[in-house]
Amino acid sequence: MVKRTSFEGDACPIARSLDALGDWWSLLIIREALFGLRRFGEFQSKLGMAKNILSVRLRSLVDHGILATAPASDGSAYQEYVLTPKGRGTFPILVALRQWSEEFDDAPEEIATILVDRAKGRPVKKLEMRAEDGRLLSPADTTLKPRPASRRRSA
Amino acid sequence: MVKRTSFEGDACPIARSLDALGDWWSLLIIREALFGLRRFGEFQSKLGMAKNILSVRLRSLVDHGILATAPASDGSAYQEYVLTPKGRGTFPILVALRQWSEEFDDAPEEIATILVDRAKGRPVKKLEMRAEDGRLLSPADTTLKPRPASRRRSA
């Protein structure tokens, strides 16, 4: 029925990504995790979200291999949530979202922070899409091709 | 009171972006629009979504300035939905989502298409984050700074 139309089986990679992190909280949790947050309570107080929702989201992110639970860290025998490589791999997505807001937001003066190069303190460059040989590509310069048959034997 | 926790007033640009396109359909609609779809029926049959949801989403995207309604185009006096510059600006977000799936998906063999450079037919390069001077940046090389006070007089 309503089933939230899981995109899990969809062939479109965008849909597949959205299936893992296309809700209202997951990317914000990841954002905080990239910032170093690890504990349930940290996420909860920083994001101001309901604890049950946080609980569900954390479990979902763990199930998707984006977060992993570390048995403990500071002695207190609770668990922590740390990003996996897959989780850290979402960074460009967050940067893209941030830059889109910075460029197109109707009320940019409400944006509190900017992402800067730590070494120079200067804003990072806009993400750009390039060809293998380095040419800058616009959306119109790209097209979709069917994925070539898997090279590694599947059976 | 569930209120869906609108992030509209939030100072975080990521949250602000998610407020506009952080649901399960908006980015897919935009994806199809980038592919050239314009008509209600095209979106509906291509995405296989309920018409009422599509209706609500289209209106929301128009309200957010991502789509605009064009009075007609092929004579039939209905309206079309075309991307604004703000809408086309989401392209890096979609590319980032796609590449994340391509790189980390647990079942990459289910992914049907790859994004290629139209001229060469070769996959596009991974998005990378660079400093103003062109240095490649990792997440750890970046940090957040408070936004400098608006330079253009607001009153």
Added chain:
DNA sequence: GGCATATGGTTTTATCATGCAACCACACAA
């Protein structure tokens, strides 16, 4: 013109997810 059909939605209704609050379990301290 009259009728059928396709397009472009809106309305209705059922179900699911979200969010707040309250509650529970465990660890640690006194």
Added chain:
DNA sequence: TTGTGTGGTTGCATGATAAAACCATATGCC
């Protein structure tokens, strides 16, 4: 033992989502 803080789970109320029916307009056909 009791108290307190962290880390959750459990109940509801409400809103979002989805499927299907319905409606309005436009077009094709006669």
